[in-house]
């Protein structure tokens with residue numbers, strides 16, 4: 554039985570086209586700026602995202618850290634969501650390595666930060682306080698797409714209060730495909746954007762940090778300091794180019810599969826799915842009955858990997874097909890017995 558792994562969109566295997574591009578990549582020493590494939594990837598990403606320049610980073614975590622280090626000095630502060638990746642899931646890198654203090658705020662239900670709360674959290678210009686320098690948003694946020702008019706209001710607040718505006722756009726292409734807009738409609742209003750090639754886009758590694766040329770030059774300096782100068786990285790950038798050219802539009806398939814998975818699981822009595830949160834490639838499922846560890850183990854016996862948790866995050870991606878979704882729903886039905894609700 555084909556393995557189905559719904560734990561994350563980071564688990565994808567590089568496609569045959571990617572492996573071919575990697576094998577044939579023209580490379581050079583990227584620390585000298587001489588890797589033609591990396592240079593092409595950076596130029597292409599900057600163009601797509603509507604920014605002047607881009608730098609290839611090892612991971613999304615490194616991209617966000619480079620952004621923090623380039624926007625902020627020691628003793629500065631950034632505002633971010635309490636559950637945002639750049640605050641909660643990156644080892645406190647900004648504080649540990651940059652002396653940059655976070656000011657976390659709760660996300661709203663739709664994945665936005667309340668802009669009145671943001672405005673109230675900006676510290677007065679007074680030597681008692683850290684200097685609030687940066688506002689970080691996340692799009693998608695746990696699979697949810699931020700409204701375009703909200704992004705415009707965030708930009709206006711940043712301008713009015715002299716903040717830089719960073720987007721953790723690990724999955725921003727999912728947001729663009731969902732809204733049916735070019736990605737630069739979402740990313741151009743930000744001062745900087747990080748985007749992951751290794752999530753839904755299916756590359757084996759790498760992220761890009763985009764912004765003005767001067768900012769990207771500062772980020773490049775920070776990347777070297779962090780040990781991220783990687784020489785012949787064209788072998789990785791080649792896969793990233795395939796991802797950008799061939800794997801953006803197909804994200805719609807992942808969204809369709811997530812919607813189908815959500816509907817199938819929501820019809821099982823023992824499972825609860827918040828359909829309002831199913832906007833892109835993520836489904837959050839709560840167990841009303843049964844032990845999440847037993848459920849996860851039972852699916853595991855059928856070569857289906859899901860986390861042992863409730864709520865349980867399930868993520869569709871390049872290596873999950875429509876038939877796979879059917880198989881997962883059938884396995885869930887079997888596990889919970891006959892308790893399937895009729896469609897109303």
Ligand SMILES: *Cc1c(COP(=O)(O)O)cnc(C)c1O
Nearest residue numbers: 612613614615638691721723749
């Ligand atoms: C995955 C992710 C990142 C970066 O993660 P890496 O594993 O370091 O590439 C950043 N932000 C969000 C929202 C993410 O989901």
